[in-house]
Amino acid sequence: MSEAVSRPTLEAVAARAGVSRATVSRVVNGGDGVREPLVERVRRAVEELGYVPNQAARSLVTRRHDAVAVVIAEPETRIFTDPFFALQLRGISKELTAQDNQLVLLLTEGRDDHARVARYLAGGHVDGALVFSLHLDDPLPGLIEGAGVPTVFGGRPGWGGGSNTARYVDCDNRGGAEDAVRHLVGLGRTRIAHITGPLDQTSAADRLQGYLDVMGEVMGESDPRLVVASDFTPSGGERAMGELLDRCPDVDAVFAANDLTALGALRVLREHGRRVPEDVAVIGFDDVLPVAEQTEPPLTTVRQDIEEMGRLMTRLLLSTLTRGGPAAGAPAGVVLPTTLVRRATA
Amino acid sequence: MSEAVSRPTLEAVAARAGVSRATVSRVVNGGDGVREPLVERVRRAVEELGYVPNQAARSLVTRRHDAVAVVIAEPETRIFTDPFFALQLRGISKELTAQDNQLVLLLTEGRDDHARVARYLAGGHVDGALVFSLHLDDPLPGLIEGAGVPTVFGGRPGWGGGSNTARYVDCDNRGGAEDAVRHLVGLGRTRIAHITGPLDQTSAADRLQGYLDVMGEVMGESDPRLVVASDFTPSGGERAMGELLDRCPDVDAVFAANDLTALGALRVLREHGRRVPEDVAVIGFDDVLPVAEQTEPPLTTVRQDIEEMGRLMTRLLLSTLTRGGPAAGAPAGVVLPTTLVRRATA
C-alpha cells in the first residue's frame, strides 16, 4: 500500500533544470564536458527531486551491472561453522564497496544448485564472479567458464576443471605447512603426525605435500601411519586424533590441516590425558579468530591473511573488468605468504 | 578480447520459432494461453539458441528485481566472529533460492556507510530488505523507511526509530533469559550474576529484563552489583567476569548474554581457579555451534533457532512483496520460542 510515488526520472530532472536529458546524464556520470553553470543547475535539480538513477535502465544499455557474484560451493556443514568464509566475505565486501560494486551472494547446497548458479551467471546479472572452495571433481568451473563470466577463484583450482589460465588467489599452503613441520622438528619432535583436510581440495593437498616434503627431507622417510585423513571440521579432528592415538601412541606432535581440526584434536588429547605441548605439540592452520586464540591452551598456528585474500581477489577481478579482459602480462595466480604464529601449543 | 558473442535476444528466438516476440515472452513466463504446438516450437528455439532472458530489460518494465538486500549493520569486530550472522544468512539464502530470489549482501562498516545503504535501497535495485542488528539510536531504520522499500527486521527494533508497525522476527529473549535464571535458581544458586550485551540493542535489553524479572520474583530483590555490562564478545566477557569476581567473590552462577561472552567468562573463571559448574554455574545464550559445544566444559545455553529466524524473515518479506503490501491482518512481529540446552556448565 501507499505505493511510493514513482521515483523521478532523468526526464524530470532535465525539465526542472531546463536542459536536455543528455546533459543530466553527463552530469550524473561525472560531469565531463559540461560547463559550470549547467552543472550546478543540474546538481540542484537532482538534489531537490531526490533523483536516483534507475540501475536497470542503465544496465540495459551499458551492459554493466556494478555487481559481482560470490559463489561459495561448500557442503552446508562447513560453510558457516568455519569463520574462514566470513573473513573472506568481509575482505570482499570492503573492496567492493570501495569501488562502488554490489555483492550478490550465492550459496550452494549440494550439486543440484550448481546448475542454478551457472544459469544465474549466464543470465548476465553480474559483471564477474568470485568462486570459492572448489573440489577436484567439481563441475562448477566448467559451467562457469561456459557462462562466459570473468572469474577469480579463491584457492588454486585443481587441474581437473577449466583452463590452466584460470585466475586465482591462494595462500602459500605448501610453504606454510613446511614452516609448521620444520618448527616442530626444531622443537625436537620426531614422531610428527598430520591430520589432513579433504584431499580433493588443493589447499588440503598442498598442505599435505608440504608436510611430506619436510618429513622426507629431515626424517629421511615418513611413517605413513602418521598421516590420517579428515575433513576440516572439529568433529573430524576428534575422530582423526583418536585414530592417531590408537595407531601411534608414541606420537609427539600433530600438524593439523586447519584450526578447527586442531581444536578437535586438542580435546581428544586432553581426554586421553596427554599434556599439550609437553607430551604432544600441536600446530593448526589459518589462524581464524577467535577460535585459535581461545583454545585451551591457545593454539600455535600458521597464519594466512584471509581478509586480504578476499580483497585481492576482488581487486583482481575488478581490474580485469575495467580494462576489458585480463591484462596480457598479468599472472594467472597470486600466492600470499603465511607466517607462523606461536602461542602455547608448540 | 573474445568478447562472448552477444547473447541471443527474445527477437532472435521469435524469428527462429516463427512467432512474435509476445508469444515467446508468454512461453518463457509460464506459457499460459499459448497453444501446444507453438509452446513446443518456442521451447526448442530457446534451447537451441541457449537463450537466457536479460534481467535488466525485464526489470525495467516490471519493476521487479527478484532480489532482496540483506543489511548487516554491525561494528566490524562482531560481524564475523559471531557465527550468529552466518547462520541467519544460511536460513535466508535457503529460503531465497527456494523462491528464486537473489541475495544482495550489504555490510556496513560504521555510520558513514548508512547513507550509502540508504541510497542503494532507494535506488530500487532490490524488492525488499532484511535488516539486522539495529541499535536504539541507529538512524538506519528511518533512512530505510524513507527509501520506501519493504523491510523486515531481525530482532525487535527499538522504540526510537520507525513506526510501531515495523515488521520483525525475534526470539523470545526475555522468556529465554527467565528460563536460564530459573534453572540456576533450581540448582540452588543464590548469587546469580548477569553479564549483559550492549544495552542499546533490544535483544540484550530484553535478556537483562528477563533476568531482573526472575531475580525480583525469586530473590525479592537483586543485588545491582551482580549485573555487569559487556558487549557480546569473548574479550568483553573476560573483562566483565574479572570485574564480577572483584566485586562479588561469592558469585555462584553467571548468566551470560550470549555464548561468546560465556566463553570469555569461562576462561577467566578457570584462570581464577573456580571450578565450573561446582563453584560457579554458567549459562550462555544462542547455542551457536561449534562454540557452545566446544567450550571447556561444554556450555549450557539457551538455544534459539537462528537459521529458522532467517528463513522466517525471508518468507515474511516475500509474502508482502507478492501480495502487494503487507497483508492487513498480519502480525507486525513474530517471536520464536527458545529452549534450554543442558550441557556441563549448569
Add this chain to the structure above:
DNA sequence: GGCGGAGGTGAGAGCGCTCTCGGCGGCGCC
C-alpha cells in the same frame, strides 16, 4: 449456415537510460 463470442496471436508502444552525431557558438589566427 450465419452470427456472436471466446480464445490465441501479433503489432506496437513504451520502461529510463546512454551515446552518437549534428549544430551552434566562441575563440584564435592571418
Add this chain to the structure above:
DNA sequence: GGCGCCGCCGAGAGCGCTCTCACCTCCGCC
C-alpha cells in the same frame, strides 16, 4: 575583420523486454 576549428549541448535512436489492445480464427448455437 573573416574563416576555421574546437568545445558544448540537444535531438533521437535504440538497449531487450512486457503488456495492452486489436485482430483473426474457430467453435457453438439458434
